[in-house]
Amino acid sequence: MTMRRARWKRWVGVLAGVGLLAGCGRAQLYGSPELPRAPRQPPVEYFQVDWWKGLVEKVPLLEYSPREPASPVYEPESRNVIAQTRDGYIHAVGPDGKVSWSFKTGAPALAGAMASEGVVFAPGGDGTLYALDGITGAVKWKYPTQESLATVPVLADGLVLVATDTDTVFAVKASDGTWVWQYRRDPPSGFTIRGASAPKVDQGTAYIGFSDGFLVALKVDDGGVVWEKSLSGTGTEFLDVDTTPAIDSAGRLYVASYKNGLYALEADSGAVLWNTSVGGMTSVLARGEVVFAAGDSRVDAYLGETGRLIWSLPLKDKTALAPVLARGMLLIPNQNALLFVDPTTGKTRLSWNPGRGISAPPYVVGSRVYVLTNNAYLYSLDMNNVQKGPRG
Template identity: 25%
Template sequence: MRYLLVPILCVLISACASDGEVLEPAELIEFRASATVDNIWKTETGTARAKGAEFFSPHIDESAVYTAGYKGLVKRTDRIKGKEVWSRELDFTLISGVSGDQSRIYLNSFEGHLLALSKESGELLWQQKFSSEALAPPAAALDRVVLRTNDGFIIALRAEDGEELWRYQIQVPVLTLHGYASPLIVPGGVLCGLDDGSLLALTLDEGKVIWQTQLSRAEGRSEVERLVDLDGQIVIDQQFIYAVNYQGRVAQIEPQQGNIVWSRPLSSVKGVAVDDSMVFVVEPDAYLWALDKRTGASMWKLEKLEGRYLTRPLAFMDYVLVGDLEGYLHVLSKFDGSTVARFQIDNSAILTAPQVLDETVYVQSSGGVVRALDIGKLVRE
C-alpha cells in the first residue's frame, strides 16, 4: 500500500522549520519602493482549490489566457484586453490544470479523466479515463500529451485524438510527498522527477529510458527522514537542466547523458527558476536562495519572508517574483533579494508560480482571481 504525505502537513498550509516546528508567517516590513505594479485586468474562475484538490495555474499563449477552477469552470480571456472570449462549465470536478498546445488545452479531473478542449470554442474534443488521477497538469508539445498518474505511470498520448501511445511504470516508495510537477517535453524526449530523488529521461516516441540520474539518496531511520521526492518543476535552458529535490540537492545536469555538472545540498518541493546568470530556489521554510548559475555558489539568501509559504520563483528582468499564503506578490531585486514592490492579488493564497509573456506578469490565487500585471521601474521626480 502506498501512503501519501505532505511532510508535517503545514507544508501545504504555511511553512515548517527543519525540526517540524510550525513557523508563524513573518510580518511584512515597510520598504522603499523602486518598482511599480499596475493591474492591467482581472478575471475570476471560481475557487481554484478544494480539500484534496491540486493547484491551478493559467495557460497563456499569444492571444489568450486560459483558466480553470476545481468546480469545472473554464474560461478563455483575451490576453491584451482582459475580455472574456468564452466560458464553459464542465460536468467534471477538476484536480489540476491548465496546460496546452497550439490548438487545445488540457485539464485533469478527480475521477482520473484527462480532458482536451478546443482553444477556439471551448468544445470538449476528447477525454481519456485512467486508473488514477493526475496531480499535475500534463505536458503538451510536439503533438504529444504526457502525464503522470498517481498510481505510478507516465503515459503519452497523441494530442489530436487522445490515443495512448505508450506508458512507463515507475516504482513508488511506500511513503511520498503529496503531489509532483508536470513532466517536461524536450526535443526527442520527456523529463520526469521521481519520488526516489532521481530525474528520468524517456524517449518521446516510445517511452524508452535514455538515462536516469540520482540527485540524492534516501537516508535516515524513519520513513519521513528518507523522503527525497523530486516534486518541483524541472527547468531547461539552452545548455543545461536544473532540478532540486526534497531533503536533497539542487543540480545542474547536462541533457545528453544526464551527468551532473554541479550540485549542492538544498531542499525544495517547488522547483527552480533560472535567468542568464542565476538559479533561484525556495526552501520549505520559505528561505529564498540565489545561486551562481555557473558553479552553484550562494549569491544571497533571503530569510525575511520566512513562514509565508512562497511559490516557485519567477525570474523576470532584474527581479525575482514570488507569491505567498496571504495573496501577496513580492517583487524582489535579483541582485540582493531586497523588496522593491509588493501587490496583493486577493486575500487567498497564491500557490503556483507567477508567469510572464511579453513583459506582462500573470498570477492566479487559490481564490480563483487571475490578474495581468505590468511591472516597471519607479521613476522619481
C-alpha cells in the same frame, strides 16, 4: 577593489546580461475586490491592474482556507486566458475580463492547462486529460487516465505528456488523444511531499523526477529509459524529486531533491556536476548562467557553472512556489502573497496580496501577467507602463 566586490560585480553582470535588471516605479497597491481598501503608496510598484474577474460563484458556506493551485495560461488564437478553479470548472476569460466560456469537469484541478495552436490541453482533477477548442470550449477529445493528474501538460513531437501524483507519466497523441506510452515508478513506502514533477523536454528526451528520489530521462517517442539517477539516497520518507527540471544555455540540467538539495547534472548522462545539499527545494528556474531554487522558507540564486550561492531570501515559515520572470522581476507566490523580488540582490521590492493569497504560479506573456488568487479572482496585470525611477 577587493576580491569579494569583484565577484559581486561579476554576478550582477551575469544577471544583467540575461535581461534580469529591473527599474523601480511608484504607483498603487491593489487590494481584494471583495474588501475594497483605500489605495496607498508603497515604496515601489511594478504593475497596473488592467482587470479582475471572480470565477467561483458558489462558495461553500464554511469554506476554510481556499486554495487555487492551477496556474492560468494564455491562448493566443482566441486571446482567452484559461483558468481552472476549485469548483471543477475550466474558464476562458477574454481580453475584456469577461468569461467567454466555461467547461465543467468532474473535480478540482491540481495543475493548470497548456495551450497550442488554438487547442487547450487541460488536466482535469477527475483524472481526465481534456483537449478543448480555445475559442468555443468544445471538446475535441478526452483521455481518462484513472489517476490524479498533477502537472501542466507538455507538448513534444506531436505528443502530450502529463504526470500524475502517483508517479505515472502518460503520453498521448495531441491530434486525437490516442494512448502512445506510459511510464510508472512505485512510490516509496513512507511519507511524500505534495506535488509532482512535470516533464522537461529537450532534443527528444523528457527529463522527469519521481517521489522515490529518482530523476529519469525518457525517450519522447516511445518512453524508453535513457538513464536514471538516484538523488535522495536511502530511506523511505520525503525523497521526492518534485521539481520540474530546467536546462540552461550551456546544457546543464538542474533539478532538486527535497531531501538532498539542488543538483546540476550532465543532460546526456546524468553525471553530477555539483550539489548544494540545501533541502526543502520544490522548484527551479534557470536563466542564462543563473539558477533560482525555491521551496520551504527560502528562495536562492546560484551560479550555474559552479553552484556558488549568489543570494538567499529567507521567508520564515512560508513556502515559496514556482517563480517566474516578468519585466526583470522575479515573481514568487508564497501562498500568502505574490512577491516581487529583485533577481540581482534577492531583495523583496513588493509583496502583493489581493485577498486570500496566491498558490498558483503566474503566467507571463510579454508585459502582461495573469494571476489566479486563492479566492478565485483572475487578475490581468500590466507591467508595460510603469514609470522607472531610482532603485528603491
